[in-house]
Amino acid sequence: MITKLEAIRSLDPNAQCRLADDEVTWITAPISEADISAEQVRLQVEYDAQDYARKREAEYPSTKDFMEAYTEKEIGGDSTKWDTYVINYNKVRTENPK
Numbered sequence: 001m002i003t004k005l006e007a008i009r010s011l012d013p014n015a016q017c018r019l020a021d022d023e024v025t026w027i028t029a030p031i032s033e034a035d036i037s038a039e040q041v042r043l044q045v046e047y048d049a050q051d052y053a054r055k056r057e058a059e060y061p062s063t064k065d066f067m068e069a070y071t072e073k074e075i076g077g078d079s080t081k082w083d084t085y086v087i088n089y090n091k092v093r094t095e096n097p098k
Contacts, residue, residue, distance in 0.1 A: 002047065007039035055096045061088045 004022065008015050008031060016027035024030075069081035 002040045002043040004036055004040065007036045007043060010043060011035060011039050052096045052098055056092055059092045059096065061085055061092075 004024070005019055008017065008024075011031055012028075014028070015031060017030075018025040018027070024036075065081075065085055069085040073079045073082040
């Protein structure tokens with residue numbers, strides 16, 4: 001859940017306020033509650049839309065696995081690890097569609 005403070009910072013990175021029990025006390029020019037709420041919704045939609053990317057990143061084979069498989073294929077002529085890497089990579093993409 002996107003917090004009120006995250007929305008305020010998104011709308012105005014230089015805004016200064018105090019936030020206690022969901023009550024905002026402004027030090028700089030205030031931002032309306034409607035604008036803050038709308039920004040929370042916008043940011044949450046944006047965050048939710050990237051859920052697949054976060055899941056993919058956590059599940060993709062490691063960079064080390066990639067380098068080892070690619071090197072063995074290109075230098076050693078053995079594509080066994082590369083083929084396995086490609087299968088695992090594509091599996092992650094299939095299981096976590098956009």
